[in-house]
Amino acid sequence: MYKETAKQVLDFIQKSPSCFHAVAEMAAMLKNAGYEELRECESWELKRGGKYFTTRNGSSLIAFAIGNDLDDYHFQVTSSHSDSPTFKVKEVAELKGKGGYVQLNTEGYGGMLCATWMDRPLSIAGRVLVKEGNTFVSKLLSFDKDLVLIPNVAIHMNRDVNNGMKYNNQVDLLPLFSAGECAENDYYELIADALGTTRENIFGCDLYLYNRMAPSIWGAKEEFISSPKLDDLQCAITSLKALLESKGNTHAVNVFACFDNEEVGSGTKQGACSTFLYDVLQRINDNMGFTKEDYYRAVAKSFMVSCDNAHAVHPNHPEKTDATNCTYMNKGIVVKFSANQKYTTDAISSAVFGGICEKAEVPVQYFANRSDAAGGSTLGNLSSQKVSMHTVDIGLPQLAMHSSYETAGIKDSYYMVKALTTFYNTNLHITDSESIEVQEN
Numbered sequence: 001m002y003k004e005t006a007k008q009v010l011d012f013i014q015k016s017p018s019c020f021h022a023v024a025e026m027a028a029m030l031k032n033a034g035y036e037e038l039r040e041c042e043s044w045e046l047k048r049g050g051k052y053f054t055t056r057n058g059s060s061l062i063a064f065a066i067g068n069d070l071d072d073y074h075f076q077v078t079s080s081h082s083d084s085p086t087f088k089v090k091e092v093a094e095l096k097g098k099g100g101y102v103q104l105n106t107e108g109y110g111g112m113l114c115a116t117w118m119d120r121p122l123s124i125a126g127r128v129l130v131k132e133g134n135t136f137v138s139k140l141l142s143f144d145k146d147l148v149l150i151p152n153v154a155i156h157m158n159r160d161v162n163n164g165m166k167y168n169n170q171v172d173l174l175p176l177f178s179a180g181e182c183a184e185n186d187y188y189e190l191i192a193d194a195l196g197t198t199r200e201n202i203f204g205c206d207l208y209l210y211n212r213m214a215p216s217i218w219g220a221k222e223e224f225i226s227s228p229k230l231d232d233l234q235c236a237i238t239s240l241k242a243l244l245e246s247k248g249n250t251h252a253v254n255v256f257a258c259f260d261n262e263e264v265g266s267g268t269k270q271g272a273c274s275t276f277l278y279d280v281l282q283r284i285n286d287n288m289g290f291t292k293e294d295y296y297r298a299v300a301k302s303f304m305v306s307c308d309n310a311h312a313v314h315p316n317h318p319e320k321t322d323a324t325n326c327t328y329m330n331k332g333i334v335v336k337f338s339a340n341q342k343y344t345t346d347a348i349s350s351a352v353f354g355g356i357c358e359k360a361e362v363p364v365q366y367f368a369n370r371s372d373a374a375g376g377s378t379l380g381n382l383s384s385q386k387v388s389m390h391t392v393d394i395g396l397p398q399l400a401m402h403s404s405y406e407t408a409g410i411k412d413s414y415y416m417v418k419a420l421t422t423f424y425n426t427n428l429h430i431t432d433s434e435s436i437e438v439q440e441n
Helices: 002-014 019-032 186-195 230-245 276-287 292-300 347-360 412-425
Strands: 036-038 051-056 060-066 074-081 086-096 102-109 122-132 135-142 176-178 202-211 216-218 224-227 252-259 303-307 333-336 364-367 390-395 397-399 406-409 426-432 435-440
Touching (some): 002 230, 019 135, 019 252, 060 230, 074 230, 074 412, 074 426, 086 186, 186 202, 230 252, 230 406, 276 292, 303 347, 333 412, 347 390, 347 412, 406 412, 412 426
Antiparallel strands (some): 051 060, 060 252, 086 202
């Protein structure tokens, strides 16, 4: 069961070389499960018992299943993100160098471990806007080949490299595209050929580097998984699987949200800090014939599980984590705390999620940063700026977060699917901040 779930997670990640591909893959899974696609720019006609999804920017997605008995309804939400740290190819991409070298001009996206991107086959994926007649059409693009590489400087030319290296994104981390065989504009011709169009019809690109190294299940006892983009596609796909495997919630609207741009602050039209979630929840409320007052009451009784991976104790550096609030791979789901509210978890949301995991028979662990170290944040507290509800921040333990190739435990994806399926199948009856009853459907 652990290995099968892990294989499904890694298969999804391999099909998702960019956030646009990840959302397209999720949309295909939802359609196959009977979910109806809605467009934000069109009228919605929703029904009790219906299952729907919509996307924004092609890189964020919200799916929802409406209960049949909504007399006293609420929302039960999971949230995750589709993006990962990488390098974006600039619009004018080709850089000519000495001896005929052609590099691609790139810009860092998010905070990555730079060294992990070097000396390995990379490729390019994302979306391209192509003019067809009077219409600009967005097309997915992924070169399924080893296309570029970022070469290190030999140790003979940089004797101090192992004493610490400060990378300059504009100098050290530009990918090599050609040693001299490519002519000017061959990069753009390559894109046009892949899309069956001409260079003149390409009017915009959101293209990113991605690591070509295949995901792996490894170890003497197959205890580990390693892959690009575990943060946060591991949480995204396990959350979606939970929604699809759940039987539904009679008295609630079950919601799956996957946002873009978490790695750069979420402050975009498709980020967790946008109106995307608010807009969808409000439209559900209106379509069900409820009032604005009903919407406020529903949100006050709602609960969100914010899913974004967590740091496991590093085998070489256990001192980097807190002495007691630390987590390990294959030991269960991580509930994350922060006194400074980098995470949304409080006693109420922790208790509720702990009860869900107990019901699901899934192990739970707790994480907080060392008191003398600044930690990262995630999307739970950002989405709360637009839609405020009880929220718990959770994740799956992993090593080398923001590496181009990350590592996690083989068991934890299964734990996440099991816990979140139980969450979607359970009716959380919230009356106020002192009373939350976990009810059967």
